[in-house]
Structure formats: C-alpha cells, structure tokens
Amino acid sequence: MARRASASRPAVWRWQVRYAEQGVEGLLRDKTRKPGRAPLSVRVVAKVLDLTCSEPPGDATHWTGRAMAKAVGVSLRAVQRLWEAHRLQPHRIRTFKRSNDPEFAEKVEDIVGLYMDPPKHAVVVSIDEKSQIQALDRTQPGLPLKPGKCGTMTHDYKRNGTTTLFAALNILDGTVIGRCMARHRHQEFIRFLNAVERAVPAGKIIHAIVDNYAAHKQPNVVKWIADHPRWTFHFTPTSASWLNAVEGFFSAITRRQIRRGAFHSVDDRRTRSNATSTPTTAIVGHSYGPLPPKPSSKNSLRYLHLLSESVH
Secondary structure (H helix, E strand, O other), rough: OOHHHHHHHHHHHHHHHHHHHHHHHHOOOOOOOOOOOOOOOOHHHHHHHHHHOOOOOOHHHHHHHHHHHHHHHOOOOOHHHHHOOOOOOOOOOOOOOOOOOHHHHHHHHHHHHHHOOOOOEEEEEEEEEEEEEEEEEOOOOOOEEOOOOOOOOOOOEEEEEEEEEEEEEOOOOOOOEEEOOOOOOOHHHHHHHHHHHHHOOOOOOEEEEEEOHHHOOOHHHHHHHHHOOEEEEEEOOOHHHHEEEOHHHHHHHHHHHHHHOOOOOOHOOOOHHHHHHHOOOOOOOOOOOOOOOOOOHHHHHHHHHHHOOOOO
C-alpha cells in the first residue's frame, strides 16, 4: 500500500489507525494539529519597517538582523522575512559621485551623440589608460574547478612590478588598439596617440573621447593636437569618466584576466594585455554618406540612463 500510494509506511500505519477508529470519514481530511505561532501584528510589522529606515542606536552605521530582532522582540527569521517581502537591504549601500562641471549637460549630449550617431567619414575612438596593473604571481599553483568544488588560488602572492595599459576602443565595431607602457605620463600618451594615428586610414577624421586626466591636457599634448588637425578631443565632464566607453573594456579584462591571473613578470603581463587588446588591428571607418542629424536630447538622456545603470 505504501508503494502504490508513494507514501511512507508510518503514514500508512496512521491511516490504518484512523480508519479503525473513525472509518472512512477519518481518511477524508487530515487530523487537526496544534495551533502554531500567531502571525506578527500590524503594529510590530510597522515598527520593524520604521526602525529599518531609521538610524540604529549607538555607534552602529546600519541595522543587522539580530540587532533588529532583539530591539523588537521577534525572531531573526521573522525580521529576514519582513525585509525580503519589503525589499529592504540595510547591509548594502550604493555609492555615487555628483559632477560639479558647469558644462555637464553639453558635454554629455556631445559624447552621447557620438555614441548614438557616429559621424560619417570619421572614426570615433574612446581612449583611456588603466594604470598600476600589477603583475602578481601566486606562491603555489591553484587547484582546478571540479563538480561541487570551486577553483582555488593562494591568498598570498609575489609582486613582479606594474604596467600601464593604453587603449583606444573603436565605437563602431569594438576593435581595440592597445599598448602597455611602464609609465602613464604625457610622453607615453603622445606615443600612444601616434600609434592610433598610424592605424587610422588616411583621410578619416578622428573624434577621441578622453577624460580629464592631467596628461591629456598637458601643453605638449595640446601642441600635438594642433599639429594633427584631423583630431578632435571630446572631454568627459569632471567626475564622470564612467561616460568613457573604453572603461567597459577595462572592466572586462579586469574580471576575466587580471583579477585571477598569475604572471611571472611584467613582460608576461604586458604580453597578455597586448594579446587581449589586439594592438595590430587597424581601426576601419564605416560607410560613406551624409552627416547624420544631431541626436535629440530625449534620446541622449535615454542612452545616458542606460549607461549609468550598467555594471562595469
């Protein structure tokens, strides 16, 4: 009977006892059980929610589940259920930085316009440098990933120096020109600009999106731009380097190569970075045609919202 009903034998035994005592009526409904705990009152729920959104007592910066349970007189699990139901996460915090650039709106519309409608007969590149990339080697080899076990690597490491990756991301097709250099002064920046200059086909206008790093505005760099009239620099607003699209490329190689990598020397680190950024790939312009219309502010703000919400 237990096999046919897909039930345990103790359950069948209880059914037999109930049938012997009450007949068929005893099998039509489950036996009554002792009442459990009463649900939390509306007053208690409101108190938990109000305290969660207020400052905790003492020197604590935020509420914890156990502190809230002790303050209200309920169980930890009850607090956790209420926080989950009302989407409250007091242990998390989101940082922000507000730009004080007086030309913030104009610069954003200019750069977003280049992203949404790249000009014809031109190449749009997003340029930046990722400095202080450490060539870290692990003290022992890690174990590989296995079913039920994650991969491992040692907590301690050996420092083998640092390098700086200069990268130029083509907005149209995603190709990247990269160079690793020992330092990130204006001299290295000019050398990298010369590399991009050689890679871009002749006759193409170059729109470069850069941040406000001092090396990008150094007098020798300004003179270099004056000597290369096909270049136009578009600076991001202050405290808004996230608007630079190449930051997404830096985020990708940090997650997928640098953070969990083991490098025996700086040259090893540079070789892998150069292989990732494909420095020999030439930037190719797109189809010829009339210049596109200026993007509307509505579309620019929509792109800005999507960009600001993305993780990088």
